[in-house]
Every structure is written in structure tokens, then in C-alpha cells.
Amino acid sequence: MAERVTRENIEREDGYLYYLGKDGYVWRTPMRNNPRGRKAKIGREKVSRSEGYLYFIDSRGYVARTKMNRRGRIRSSSSRKSSRRR
Secondary structure, eight states: OOEEOOSOOOOOOTTEEEEEOTTSSEEEEEOTTOTTOOOEEOOOSOOOOOTTEEEEEOTTSOEEEEEOOOOOOOOOHHHHHHHHHO
């Protein structure tokens, strides 16, 4: 389950992709079907990130985070060699 990180609610517009940038603010970028749009910083609240969490904008427009799933398996050297040949 995700936990809400900010109190700021972001109103979304059609034709834009919303994400949390490296600087900690929410940004929006125009999608391919929106050629006239411009990239812009939307959020006013800065989010400090913690390791091991995935940050996203939830369906209600708040920045939320959830623990990352790190259940990968370790590859053996033979499987690594076979993937290089492909």
C-alpha cells in the first residue's frame, strides 16, 4: 500500500505526463499527441527521497511512495554468456 508524501494536490490536464523530477519537484511534459505543450515545473512542495522507495503521483493527484520490490534472482555466469550471444 502506498503512503502519501505531500499535502499538495496536483490537477492533471489531458496530453501531459506528470512525474517527480530529480530535483524533488513535480514536473509535467507534453505527450506526443500534444505538440504545442511545454515542459514545466508544477509542484511547489519539494520532496526529499529515501532509498528503497518508488515515488509517483497517485490517482488523486498527491505524491505517494511505496517500498520497491527487490526480489530479483542472481544470474549465473553461464546464463550471462548465453544472453550476450543473442
